[in-house]
Structure formats: structure tokens, C-alpha cells
Amino acid sequence: MPMGRLLITGASGYLGQRVAYFAQQTTIWNKIYSQSWRNPALAGEHVACDLANQAQLQALLDRIQPNAIIHTAAVTPAMGAAMTNEALWAVNVQATATLAAWAAQHEARFVHVSSDAVWGGRDTAYTESDVPAPIHPYGASKAAGEALVEALNPAAAIARTSLLYGQNPLDPNTTMALAMVRGERDGALFTDEMRCPVFVEDVAQALLELAQQPRLYGIFHLVGPQILSRFELGQALLAWNGIDSTGLPAGNTSASGLRRPSRVVVDNRATQSQLSTILRSIDDVTRR
Template sequence: MRVLLVGASGQLGFEVKRQMQAGFTLMLPSSRQLDIRSAEQVAKALRELKPDLIINAAAFTAVDQAEQEPEQAFAVNERGVKHLAQSNLPIVHLSTDYVFNGELQRPYREEDKPAPLNSYGQSKLAGEKALTAVNPRHLILRTGGLFGVHGNNFVKAILYKAQNRQLLTVVNDQFSTPTPAPALAKAIGQLAKHYREQAKLPWGIYHFGGQPAVSWYEFAVTIAEQALILGLLKQRPEIIAIKSADYPGAVCRPRYSALDSGLLQRSLGLSPPDWRDGLRQMLAQLA
């Protein structure tokens, strides 16, 4: 089966390539070769590559930058998705927990109403709507707090800061379900395998987040503890818990954006990962 992986050079795309080396013909155009912001480029690429399935892992994910340059975020996260959707090819598309406002005090389910607080979340929700409006064969995976050995992420940021200074300040009133990129990539590979064998998927929107829910402060403390054990840090950094209101210049983010992954587990047997296991595996690769 021919699979077009859009965003192959990113954090998730890197892991998807690893997971889908066998059993698929992967097509991996760079962003220069396939700029999804261009309808003409997308149409030309699809005519030439003739994929059976599209996996869209491309996104404008810089939350702070999106607030300053919303037109750039929407160009990729909405217009780019629309161009791919118009192919009418089956699409596995990645979205985010930031489509929610974080006011619930329980993990978000698929039927909960989105209400994004910032331009990044708004652009990703617009992409979801663009896809669902024109292409019925879509499977949208919302995730959050993605981390892995490739690319930039919260785990690497904490390690870098801990290695270069003693005092860290991390918010303790924002909660997420951090997701190991290899686990998400494995789930995507299983979805592609299911489509290859069954010629269908249970189309719709699903959540896939690491478990359990945790504050960013608690996540940072766990990162430091594991890094010490593996010798990635020479001494324990001082990590100070602060409130979101005390974080200077911060873009408004949801206070509680944990995801309930039960529907995907019931539908396809894809269990959400324990982020603590994924963290240990990532840090072991970096050690």
C-alpha cells in the first residue's frame, strides 16, 4: 500500500517512518517538495505519487509564534489541511488537545465541545472542520504534549535548562496527558495496517494521550529525577512551581487539557501509553 506521509521530517514523522518501514511503500516529500499551503503543489504531488492513504503529521505547532503570526498558523493548519482533504483520499490527520479551553476537570472526550483559547488551537480546530466538511474518509487523532528523541519538545527543554542553570520555574496549574511520539507513531502504523487489510477504518475523531494526567511541574520533576538516574544531569536542579498568571508574556493555554483515550481503545484496541515508560525509554536513548 502506498502511503504519503506529510511532515516526515518532524518529531512525529520521524517515528512514523521507523514504525512503517515494513509492509508499506512510504512516500516522504520534504516541505519544499510538497508545500501543503499551495493547492497546486498538493494536486500535482497527488497526481504523481498516487497514494492509497495520506498521513498528515505536518503542522504549525509553535504556540507563542502562532499568536504573533496567526496567518501563518492558519495557512498550514487550516488551508493546508483543506488542500489535502479535497483529494478525497483517506486521511489520518493529527490534531491537538488545545482545541479545548481546559475548563473541565476531567479528561476530554471526543463529544466535548471545542473552544480553543489561542490562535494555535483555533487554527487546528479550523483544520479539523475543513477536513470533516469535504472528506468523509478521515480519522482525526487529537494528542498533546508530544515528546521524543527527534525535534524540540518539553522534555528536551527541561534537560537543556537543567544542564545549564540551577533554577527552573514551571507552571503547576496546567495539566496535560504527555504523549511519547513512538507510541503515537505505533498507533498510526496500526491504523494504516488496519486500512490495508480491511480497506476501511472507523472514521471520525479520536483522542490519543499518554496516561496519567499530570501537571507540567510534576512532569518536569519526573524528567529531572529520571535524568539524574541515567547520568544526564550531574546534580538535581531546583524546580519552582509557579502559577500560569506568574509566567511572563505567556499565551493563554488551557488549564486542563488531558485527553480520554477510551474511544480509540474500544474501537480498535489501541491502548494509550504510560508516559512514564515513554520518558524512561527516551532518556535512555539520550544517555
């Protein structure tokens, strides 16, 4: 039976695009609203809204009355200098709180996308019950967003993810590695910054599964089961796209002087045991 109206925020973003695309492939939703801000959303009925404008967001929610919301929109490091503290606060914290509260008041399903950036890095893996301890403003804004969702909407699902990759379109990590091997941009990929990268399509499918399963609430880890450094990830992604990675510059976080989480290994086993969507390793995905 169709589940009503689905709102996908950030539907022009890297993840949101795939969520909207897959949502449209099924007959589960009567209507799909794809929200974005400056760029057009490619699937679903496009609705433009600046999430930093609380009145605009409230009016949008009251007008379309979604039965479920998948909140992928965020101010992210991909925005460069536009990622100000004000923008982080307005979108990642305040708009997230508005969406979570609206969903709770209207008994709409709320699925919030968070990040492994809520942690500062340590030797052991992080589980769903580990308390966020961010070390930079972006991570702090995602941690604050999570805390507000938990407080305002305990029935919500909070889905933490990690470095997203894919081919359709090409992910920002591959694009950056490609520019580096071609000598078109400076920099290096760190060999001591470990993550659990995940295929964007697996995350999109898992978010849609969570949206359909109100019995699943609390924290979920939508990450891959394989641990790679940013450098190893760059090599794997270039190889997947048939590009020689010889000359890919390697670097070291500790030598860079930057304050960045080094080893953020996220355990997905408890989440995986509750989902039918498989969060595949990069070896499994790129072997296809």
C-alpha cells in the same frame, strides 16, 4: 497484502519522523513518501513541498497518487515567531482541507493529526464528542482544520494528541527542562497546567494502525492515560534520562499573565477500546 503508497506529511517533524521510521519497518506499504519542507526526512522517499503553496501540494498529490495519507505536518508553537496567523491559516487550515478533499475524491485513506489545543481547559475531562473551543490562534487553526476534515472527508480519522515525549530523538520538553536545570535558559515549568502526555512512539504506531483500518473514522484521542503538570512532566522526563531535576524552576500559568489553557485532561478510553496499540502511561514507558 501490501496497502499501496503511503504519504506522510511533516516527516521531518518530531512525530512524523517516528511515523516514517515505523512505517519503513513493516512490509505493509509498497512505497512510503515522506514529505517535508525545509528539513530532510530521514526515512522513506523524501518529497519536498511547501504546504502553504496549494498548487505545489496539488501537483504532488496528483503525481504520487497516495492510497493513504498520514498528515502530521503543521505550523506549531515550536516555530516561534514564524508561527504567524498567515502561516497557521495556509498550512493548518488550507493545506489540511486540500489533503482531506483530495483523499475523499480519490478514495484514499486520510488520517489527520490534531491537538488538545483545540480546547481552552476545564475541570472535567474532554471526550471525543466534546466540541472544540480554542482560546489561542494555534488552537483555532487546529480546530478549523478538524472541522474541514469532518466536512470534506467524513471517512477520515482525526487523531488528537497531547504533549509528545521520547528519547530518540529527545523531545522538545526534555530539551527545555534540561536547559533550565543547567541554567542555559530562563523560564519555568507550570505546576497548574495539566496535560495527558504521550510517548511519541505509541502515537506513531497508533496513526499507522488507523491508516490501515478504514472502518475507524471520526475522532480519536491519542493521549496517555496519566495526568501530569508541565512541571511534573519535566521532572519525570529528566529522571528517565538520568538527570537530576533539583533546581528545575516551577511557575504558575495564572500568575504569568499568559492566556493559555490550564487543565486539559483528555479521555482516551473510547479510543483505546478500538485500537490494539496501547497508549501507555509515562510510568509504564519510563519503567522499561
